[in-house]
Amino acid sequence: MKKSLFAGLLLTTLSLPSFATEVDIQTNLGTIRVDLKEQEAPQTVKNFLRYVDEGFYEGLIFHRVIKGFMVQGGGFDKDLDRQTTHRAIAYEGDNGLYNYRGTLAMARTNDPNSATSQFFINLVDNEFLNHGAQGRAGYAVFGDVISGLDVVDDIAKVPTRTVGPYQNVPTTPVTIEKITRVN
Numbered sequence: 001m002k003k004s005l006f007a008g009l010l011l012t013t014l015s016l017p018s019f020a021t022e023v024d025i026q027t028n029l030g031t032i033r034v035d036l037k038e039q040e041a042p043q044t045v046k047n048f049l050r051y052v053d054e055g056f057y058e059g060l061i062f063h064r065v066i067k068g069f070m071v072q073g074g075g076f077d078k079d080l081d082r083q084t085t086h087r088a089i090a091y092e093g094d095n096g097l098y099n100y101r102g103t104l105a106m107a108r109t110n111d112p113n114s115a116t117s118q119f120f121i122n123l124v125d126n127e128f129l130n131h132g133a134q135g136r137a138g139y140a141v142f143g144d145v146i147s148g149l150d151v152v153d154d155i156a157k158v159p160t161r162t163v164g165p166y167q168n169v170p171t172t173p174v175t176i177e178k179i180t181r182v183n
Helices: 002-015 042-054 149-156
Strands: 021-027 030-036 062-066 070-073 103-106 119-122 141-147 160-163 166-170 176-181
Touching: 021 042, 030 042, 030 149, 042 141, 042 176, 062 149, 070 149, 141 149
Parallel strands: none
Antiparallel strands: 021 030, 021 176, 030 141, 062 070, 062 166, 070 119, 103 119, 103 141, 160 166
């Protein structure tokens, strides 16, 4: 009896879901809560949380906003000064996650292994950004917006302009006040 009770408790404990890591992206337009996908994109999440824990994102902006596509931030301040980042991370886009509406993904250059601090939130299903689409590496998804998608949509409504070499820059800055871990 004791052995079967112990075995039952052990199995129950082993089958409990692990706690998710969530962050709040607090902007001047509202808060976006994101569930980070540590199992699917462990190095990407670790990299992102490093920046979060360092307070790196405080005062940065969403510097690229394209209606019907995505909103991107995490690399520039309000004067469009590029921030110094840590070394780029390895590509984790082949993780079973897809660039669907409300997902958080890493921005990068043409080199799949060039992602540092910049991220974007998909406004629509952007299947052409998925791993293997058009025979290429995609953009690594590492989180899902679980609340505040209306805030993301509000960011997308901000008028944009070209500033020097940068296109789609909001005319009124959309500031990341801070990003904090929820749990």
